[in-house]
Amino acid sequence: MKKLFGLLGLALTAGALMIGPVLAHEGREVGDYEINFGWRNEPAFAGQLNGPEVYIGLHHGDEVSDPQAVLEALEITLQAEITFGPETVTVPLEPAYPYYADGSLNLVADIIPTLPGDYVFRIFGTIGDAEVDETFDSADGEFSSVEPTSDILFPAAGAADLDALLARIAELEARLSALEAASGS
Secondary structure, rough: OHHHHHHHHHHHHHHHHHHHHHOOOOOEEEEEEEEEEOOOOOEEEEEOEEHHHEEEEEOOOHOOOOOHHHHHOOOOEEEEEEEEEEEEEEEEEEEEEOOOOOOOEEEEEOOOOOEEEOOEEEEEEEEEOOOEEEEHHHHHOOOOEEEEEEOOOOOOOOOOOHHHHHHHHHHHHHHHHHHHHHHHH
């Protein structure tokens, strides 16, 4: 029996670790809406295609028979102002998937974060008549900061011996020249 409980505990822990990154979004209430924000891919890595991701749902969606229809009727004009150090860029958020089973809308933008570190996102615009102006900072720990790609690179950058490769190329060029000379005589 102890073994069964031990295996069950291990399975639950492993499941929680696998689900954790998927849930790495920060939630806020804005008027009648719930906004959940994070990176499209968590954890985020420098040099990899990623971008901000926003889920919009109804704050009291369980009280509405068709939350998707309510969201479809709204004009949503959200943008993301992304700041890293002294640099800032603004990108429009566009629908990624029509709607999820719970009726929430998914908006995204594409960027490639080029440097590891903390990024700040200001989501602003409107959801229907509701003004949105919310700031999300990866330093707060609700979603990941950008990690260096050295954490996931394989083989490690610089692992190839450049001198050995150049020597092998020179050897092959010499053999090629010898073969060409032999075939020409």
